[in-house]
Amino acid sequence: MLQLPNPEQTCSYPSVESAYEFCRQVTAEYSKTFYLGTLLMPKEKRKAIWAIYVWCRRTDQLVDGPEAEFTTLDTLDQWEKTLESIFAGNPVESPDLALVDTLKRFPLEIQPFRDLIAGQRMDLKRDRYQTFDELYLYCYRVAGTVGLMSNAVLGLEPEWGVSPWQKNQKNHIPTEEAVALGIANQLTNILRDVGEDADRGRIYLPLEDLERFNYREEDLFNGVINENWRQLMQFEIQRARGFYAQAERGIRDLSRESRWPVWTALMLYQGILDVIERNQYDVFNRRAYVPKVEKFLYLPVAWLRSQAL
Numbered sequence: 103m104l105q106l107p108n109p110e111q112t113c114s115y116p117s118v119e120s121a122y123e124f125c126r127q128v129t130a131e132y133s134k135t136f137y138l139g140t141l142l143m144p145k146e147k148r149k150a151i152w153a154i155y156v157w158c159r160r161t162d163q164l165v166d167g168p169e170a171e172f173t174t175l176d177t178l179d180q181w182e183k184t185l186e187s188i189f190a191g192n193p194v195e196s197p198d199l200a201l202v203d204t205l206k207r208f209p210l211e212i213q214p215f216r217d218l219i220a221g222q223r224m225d226l227k228r229d230r231y232q233t234f235d236e237l238y239l240y241c242y243r244v245a246g247t248v249g250l251m252s253n254a255v256l257g258l259e260p261e262w263g264v265s266p267w268q269k270n271q272k273n274h275i276p277t278e279e280a281v282a283l284g285i286a287n288q289l290t291n292i293l294r295d296v297g298e299d300a301d302r303g304r305i306y307l308p309l310e311d312l313e314r315f316n317y318r319e320e321d322l323f324n325g326v327i328n329e330n331w332r333q334l335m336q337f338e339i340q341r342a343r344g345f346y347a348q349a350e351r352g353i354r355d356l357s358r359e360s361r362w363p364v365w366t367a368l369m370l371y372q373g374i375l376d377v378i379e380r381n382q383y384d385v386f387n388r389r390a391y392v393p394k395v396e397k398f399l400y401l402p403v404a405w406l407r408s409q410a411l
């Protein structure tokens with residue numbers, strides 16, 4: 103796992119602009135997919151997503167990064183206090199300057215941020231999920247919440263963009279669809295990282311599914327790829343695709359300028375599932391990623407969808 107650049111070194115003058123620049127760099131370094139999506143947005147929204155990205159990434163690093171062994175429930179309580187301070191307009195560290203500024207510009211609520219921290223608490227407390235309902239709660243907390251945060255920035259199509267015969271119809275707010283995209287992304291992430299997580303003694307796939315397909319924990323730790331594994335993976339891939347399909351139906355409710363970036367991020371992340379299939383479900387020895395050239399080929403298709411669907 104990469105180490106986040108030290109914010110104090112990167113921004114020698116802690117100004118709002120240098121904080122945003124730091125956030126841009128971190129987003130570009132950590133996620134080619136989401137960074138590409140943000141490049142398709144207007145400047146103000148793009149910067150806001152970078153600020154949110156970095157807060158989420160820093161939260162994730164507390165339990166997933168190089169310092170993770172020192173993180174306790176207490177650390178996360180402290181982190182939540184810092185969050186409250188940011189929402190009160192008082193940055194604690196220099197990257198927070200960007201989020202404080204973003205909070206002035208967009209109607210973000212604190213609850214999804216708190217819930218994301220609660221998701222990290224789950225990672226500290228457990229390394230198995232018995233049922234899909236339990237896993238769903240985890241996915242909601244670590245990723246569905248990101249959908250809610252993003253929605254506040256992406257925005258809806260303004261009233262004046264609505265045709266006269268729809269004027270009295272209230273805009274549909276695609277909350278469930280935004281959460282669905284977070285869930286879909288997280289399930290994809292889990293399927294891609296099965297091997298990596300097993301190396302850390304973690305299993306995110308619901309144990310009830312392992313049982314249903316007659317695939318044992320021990321098989322997973324040994325990286326066994328047999329017919330049972332392929333069927334289990336196919337089942338989970340279809341489940342993730344169901345959430346992508348739900349998310350797609352919400353994109354038309356977003357502001358026009360946000361549709362292309364969201365279609366792009368959705369298609370690129372969903373593309374990881376196709377790569378897993380192409381790799382014949384070997385997530386133990388090969389990392390599934392969409393090659394750079396292919397990433398750019400998605401752009402025009404995503405644009406057409408953002409215009410037509």
Ligand SMILES: CC(C)=CCC/C(C)=C/CC/C(C)=C/CC/C(C)=C/[C@@H]1[C@@H](COP(=O)(O)OP(=O)(O)O)[C@]1(C)CC/C=C(\C)CC/C=C(\C)CCC=C(C)C
Nearest residue numbers: 136139155158159245248249252276280283284287288352
């Ligand atoms: C283009 C756009 C709007 C992007 C949003 C980017 C953003 C703010 C991402 C935050 C990512 C983050 C660091 C979250 C912390 C918890 C975590 C690690 C969640 C997983 C992301 C990991 O991505 P990555 O591949 O880098 O993982 P590794 O650490 O390398 O293993 C997640 C898979 C969750 C990502 C969830 C989202 C981006 C939510 C998507 C939903 C929307 C943008 C809402 C769209 C609206 C409608 C109506 C469909």
Ligand SMILES: Nc1ncnc2c1ncn2[C@@H]1O[C@H](COP(=O)(O)OP(=O)(O)OP(=O)(O)O)[C@@H](O)[C@H]1O
Nearest residue numbers: 131132133134135136137371389390391392393394
């Ligand atoms: N285009 C690529 N070419 C070669 N290796 C890649 C590529 N994309 C990802 N990888 C591999 O995956 C690792 C990073 O994984 P990750 O999936 O986080 O990539 P990413 O480009 O940040 O995309 P994402 O936004 O989907 O997270 C790299 O260190 C590399 O091993």
Ligand SMILES: [Mn+2]
Nearest residue numbers: 131132133134
């Ligand atoms: Mn990544």
